[in-house]
Amino acid sequence: MKYSFLFVLLLGNIVFLSSCSLQNDGTAAGLNIEKGILFYSDENNISEEDSYYEALIELKDTYPSQFENYVIVAKNKDHASAFAFLNDTYPALLVVEDNEVICKVVGNIPKNEILTPISNTLENWK
Template sequence: MKYSFLIILLLGNIIFLSSCSLQSDRTAAGLNIEKGILFYSDESNFQEEDAYYEALVELKHLYPGQFENYQIIPKNKEYDSTFSSLNSTYPALLVIENNKIVCKVIGTSGKEEIMKPVSNALDKWK
């Protein structure tokens, strides 16, 4: 009787632990991004983001290959837990390379204020 309980307990632990997976190198935010562009968008406040959208359209035209790993991060709970340690300000545009932020534009900005630093970062990807 004691052995059957012990066997069941051990099997339960083995099944439980085998469902866990090891993570490869991660950033502080729990991400593994070699190259990526993250746009933090507050969907309820599009007026403040006009310059970001204009800059993103032009940047995508100038650097089409660099937008393969482009993500929009909406301001909601699903993404907050994953991406909040990288940025908490909306709107914001981050360029990530080798799990590090190489460019960060935050808050209300003009189109040129957004494009210049992001273009400089994306030029290095070529």
């Protein structure tokens, strides 16, 4: 009888803890990002990122207020794992709004192929 209370308490904790789960569905909901720009950078292959740096400079000049929540996610760094479920390709540029990736550009591509979709997305931000 005296162990029944302990059993109920332990069972309640197990049920409660097993109901918790990580969100790994390609959204940023686990991070709670209302608006943000994430740049995935691989320090070992910076030469492949030249077009991204050029695009980022141009985008920041054109949309300075949109870059208030700008994060560089460096490969092999501690905070990169928090953003890993959103992207696994380097280099990449993601625009996140209301906890969802609304625009994603990945791979070694020319500056114009980065600017066009990202500019169109940032243009619609309020």
